[in-house]
Amino acid sequence: xxxxxxxxxxxxxxxxxxxxxxxxxxxxxxxxxxxxxxxxxxxxxxxxxxxxx
Amino acid sequence: xxxxxxxxxxxxxxxxxxxxxxxxxxxxxxxxxxxxxxxxxxxxxxxxxxxxxxxxxxxxxxxxxxxxxxxxxxxxxxxxxxxxxxxxxxxxxxxxxxxxxxxxxxxxxxxxxxxxxxxxxxxxxxxxxxxxxxxxxxxxxxxxxxxxxxxxxxxxxxxxxxxxxxxxxxxxxxxxx
Numbered sequence: 001x002x003x004x005x006x007x008x009x010x011x012x013x014x015x016x017x018x019x020x021x022x023x024x025x026x027x028x029x030x031x032x033x034x035x036x037x038x039x040x041x042x043x044x045x046x047x048x049x050x051x052x053x
Numbered sequence: 054x055x056x057x058x059x060x061x062x063x064x065x066x067x068x069x070x071x072x073x074x075x076x077x078x079x080x081x082x083x084x085x086x087x088x089x090x091x092x093x094x095x096x097x098x099x100x101x102x103x104x105x106x107x108x109x110x111x112x113x114x115x116x117x118x119x120x121x122x123x124x125x126x127x128x129x130x131x132x133x134x135x136x137x138x139x140x141x142x143x144x145x146x147x148x149x150x151x152x153x154x155x156x157x158x159x160x161x162x163x164x165x166x167x168x169x170x171x172x173x174x175x176x177x178x179x180x181x182x183x184x185x186x187x188x189x190x191x192x193x194x195x196x197x198x199x200x201x202x203x204x205x206x207x208x209x210x211x212x213x214x215x216x217x218x219x220x221x222x223x224x225x226x227x228x229x230x
Contacts, residue, residue: 027191035177051165
């Protein structure tokens with residue numbers, strides 16, 4: 001009989017989570033690039049309300 | 054579990070991890086701390102009913118975006134990405150992005166900050182949302198972020214963040230790993 005490939009949901013969740021964390025942990029120092037620029041420009045540089053769409 | 058259901062679950066977890074990583078980054082950001090912001094109060098959440106109800110209280114200056122439809126969009130768009138930005142119990146921003154059918158480009162469909170000049174995350178809404186979107190883009194394999202229909206007043210902001218118009222007029226930036 002063929003063995004089932006069913007993976008329990010908690011194990012699947014743990015696997016997806018581990019994959020994501022491994023990838024994101026390898027990000028370079030540029031991961032805060034947006035925040036660093038925004039903060040250097042000051043609060044008023046960003047319009048309030050609608051930004052896209 | 055079927056393959057599509059498994060994939061749906063994968064994207065759900067990746068959305069969550071993209072938000073968590075952005076939240077951790079914001080909380081440890083020294084520039085935010087220097088600005089006097091209690092970064093432990095910054096939260097990245099999905100667009101929940103609580104977020105939509107909070108956005109309803111933004112008042113007349115808020116754009117009439119279909120935030121109520123986001124739940125429905127998420128059902129039909131398993132790779133879509135939603136994020137609400139909170140400071141303690143104050144909703145400061147909302148964003149929905151999606152690669153739709155593209156394998157390379159995730160598009161910011163709608164992005165709105167709280168229409169209030171004094172909220173604690175003022176000036177950083179786009180940057181915080183983009184930090185989470187870039188995390189998610191990396192996880193799903195996209196190499197580019199596009200702002201669809203940028204607000205005219207926000208174009209200088211996007212350009213300062215590194216976006217540029219490509220020859221076809223799309224406002225885009227490459228994903229940095």
